Amino acid sequence: MIVKGGRLIDPASGRDALADIVIAGGRIEGIFPPGKAKGGGGETIDATGLWVLPGLIDMHAHLREPGQEYKEDIASGSAAAAAGGITTVVCMANTDPVNDNPTVTRSIIDRARAVGLARVLPAGAITMGLEGRRLAEMGLMKRSGIVAVSDDGRPVEDASVLRRALEYASTFGLPVILHSEDKSLAGKGVMNEGPLSARLGLPGIPAAAEEAMVCRDLAVARYAKTPVHITHVSTGGALAAIGACKETSLGMTCDVTPHHLLLTEEALSAYDTVFKVNPPLRTEKDRLALIEGIRNGTVDCIATDHAPHAADEKALDFDLAPFGVIGFQTLLPAIMKIHLEHDIPFMRLLACVTTNPARILGIEGGVLFEGARADLVLFDPKAVWTLTEDRVLSKSKNSPFLGWQFTGKVVRTLLEGRTVHVAD
Amino acid sequence: MKQAPTDPAIIQGLVERIAEELSPMVSSGAPIAFVAIRKGGEILAGRLVELLEERTNIRVPLGVLDITLYRDDITRRRIYEVKATDIPFDVSSQDIVLVDDVIQTGRSARAAIDHIMDLGRPRRIYLVVLFDRGGRELPIQPDITGMKVDLPEDRTIKIEVDDRGAISGLIMGGVK
C-alpha cells in the first residue's frame, strides 16, 4: 500500500513535509519524497491536500464493556475512535465487573482484537472494586495486557494505600493515572463552585477539591519516588502545582480534556446535563490557564475522558444525571480549533495525542517512521463540517459539541496498514 | 624432684620407657584404646601409639579429647577456643589409656575422665603423663609417669615436635 502526496506531520521526528508512505506487513516500509516511492504493491491512497498524522493515542476513555453495553461497547467505541483518528485507546477500569483481575483484562483485550477497529489497551484498577482499600492484582493484570493502573472515577482517598499502590505499580513498571479529587470537599457538588453555581442553585465542587488532592498526590508520589499522571486537570491552580514539580526527575505528568479546553461553566446556564462532567467545567480563567499549559509544556497530553451515557440517564435532573461526555470523534477537530484560535503550533498539540501519551504509557506508537506500526490518520485541514447526532458512532450521543461547526475532518484511519475508517 | 629436661634425647628415653611399661597391656589382647587430652597429650599419645604398634604389631586406636567444655574454671578464665572431640571408637567395655603431657592440679584429668564417662562406660581408665610437676588439688594420681619435675609456680612446661620429628621440652615463664 502507498499513501501518496500527503503532508506528513510527525512530532517524534519534527518532520513536516510532503511525502509518500509505503506500507507493508502492517508497518511503514519507507518514507519517500513525493513521487519517489519504491515498492508498495496494492492499494494507492491519494492524500493530496491532506495531512498525514500518526494514529492518535487517547489515554483516557470509558468503553463500558463489560457491564454497561447499553451505553457503549467495545465495537461501537472502537468504531467511534477510528472515526476520530484514534488508533490506540486506553480504557478505564470502571466496568462491571471492574477490571481488577487478569480475567477481565483478558476478556477486554480478546473482544477488542475480535472487533479489530482500534488497539484497546486496558488500564487496570489500582484497588479491588475501585474501593480504595485492597490493591488489585497489578502484576498479573500487566501480564494479561494492562498498560497502566487507575481508579478513575474515584480518587485513592487513603494516602497510605496510595503510597503502597505507587510503590507496587512502579515495581511492575506500570504508570499510575490518578483522578485527583478530595471527596470531602467535593461533597454532593455537580458543577464548579462560584457565583454561577450560587445563581443556578446547584451544589458546587470547589477548585480546592481538585487542587488539594493534586498537591497531596504529588507529595506522596515524590516521597514514594514514583511518577504519577494526573488525569483531566481542570483548574489553573492544580496545573500550577503540577508545573511546580515538573523540574523533578520523577516526571510528574498530566492531561486535560478537549471539553475543559473549549468550554466553561457558562455552558451550564440552561441546566443542560450534557455539560455535567467531573471535574466540572471551570471558569474562563482556568480554561485559558490550561491552554497556556499546552503552550508551555506543563500539559503533556490531551485525552478525551470519553464517557458515554444513555439519553434517558442524561435526561434526569441536573443534580441526579451522571457525569460525563463523549469525545472520540471531536478530539482532532477540537485540537484544530485550539490551534487556530490560540495560535499554538499544531505540532505541539499533536504531540499531546501521540508521542507524549506513548512515552508516559511506555507503549509503541504515535510516530511515523520506517519500521513503525502503520497507524495513520488522513486529515483534511480545510473541510468544514457540523457535528450532528447522526454522525456520532457511539451508542450514546452525549457530546457537548453537537451543532458545533469544526474546521478539519478525519478522512481515513489506518490501523496497522488496515483501513478502519473512511469518511463518507 | 628435678629440673625438667628439655633435651630431646632425654625425653625420647622417657617416652620409650613409658611405651615399654604399656607394651604388655597392649599385647595381652584385652581391648584397649588411647585417648589424648588436647592439646598437650596429642604429641605424646601419637608417639606412644607409634612405638607400641611397632613393638606389638597390634593396631592401637587413638582418639582426641577436647576438655574445654568440661573445665571447672570456665568462669574464672577467658577460654573460648573449643575444638572438637574426636573419638573414632566406642569407649565402652574397653581399657582406656588417657594421655597428657603434664599433670599438676589434676583438674584436667578430672575433666577428661568426666568427658570420657559421658561418651560411654569404659572397663577402666589409666592415666599416663610425661611430667608430674606436683601441686595436686584433687586426689588423682597417674598410673605411669615419665618423670617428676620441680618448676617454679610461674613457669609452664609443654612439649613440642621439632623439625627432625624429635620431641623436645619447652619451659616458658613467667606468665601463666
Next chain:
Amino acid sequence: MEWSRKDLVSIAELSAEEILTVLDVSATFKEINRREIKKVPTLRGKTVVLLFYEPSTRTRLSFELAAKRLSADTVALSVSGSSFLKGETIMDAAMNVMAMIPDCIVIRYPYAGLPARLARELSCSVINAGDGAHEHPTQALLDLCSMRERFGRLAGLHVAMVGDIAHSRVARSNVYALKKVGARVSVVAPKTLLPQDISTWGVEVWHEFDPVVKDADVLMMLRVQKERMDEQCFPDEREYAHFYGLDRRRVDMMKPGAVIMHPGPVNRGVEITHEAADGSRSIILNQVENGVAVRMALLYLCLGGSADDR
C-alpha cells in the same frame, strides 16, 4: 579469636572477626549435638531465663535445648501479646526477673529496642531472640553457619533474600552479617516490601525474581505475613506466589549447587511450594539443627567469663 561481650543484641555491633568466632565455636557444638549423650557440664549452676513476649516455638525450643545441653538451668516464660501490657511495665518485669539472679536472659519482644536497653541496665547476659522489626541476630548467625557449612566459605557468596525485607528482622540481621563477612547480597521484593532507604543498604535491589534465581548461591525465602496484605504491600497470595514465590519452575532455574533457605515457619504455597521446601536443594532443616549449635556457642561465649574479665 576475640570475644569480650556479655550480651548479643545485634549483628550491627559485631565485627567480622566476632561473627567468624561464633561460627567456629558453633562447629564444635554441632559435634556435641550428634553425640549419644548430648550434654556437657560447661554451664552447670548457671540459670538462663527465656522471656518470650511473642509466640515462638522453634526459637524458644532451640535456646532451651542449647542451654540444657550446656547443663544450665532454664526457666521459660512465655507471655501472650496482650496480657503483658496490663499493669507492670516491661522494666518492672525485668527487674523482678533480675531479683531472681539469673545469669542470662534470652528475650524476644514485639517492639524494637528492649534487648539493647536490658543489656545496658542489667548485669547479667542478655541475648536478643528477636525484637520487633529490628534484629534477630542468632537467626542470622545460624544462617551464616549453614551457608559456610555448605559452601566452605562466605566471602563472595551471592545470597538473595526474597520477600518482606522492610519488616523482617531476619533480613536486617542477615544483611548486616553477610556484608561484614564479604558476601554479595541481593534483595528481591516489590517496592512495597522494601524499606524506604534500601538504596543506602549497599545491597543489590531487584523487583524481578527470575534473573536472581539463576545467579544466586543461596535463595533465602522470607516468610510472608498476612498482615502485610492488610497493609496493602501486595494484593493477594496468588499474585505474590506468581512473582516472588519459589516454585518448581524457579528451582529448576537455580545454578548447580545453589541452596534454598527459610527462617521458618514456612507458608507453603505462598513464598515457597512444598516441592521447593522439601526438595534436595533445601537446607531448611540444617538451619534448624545449626540453630541449636549456634545458640550453645553464644551462651558459652557470653556466659563463659566472670564479671571481672569484662
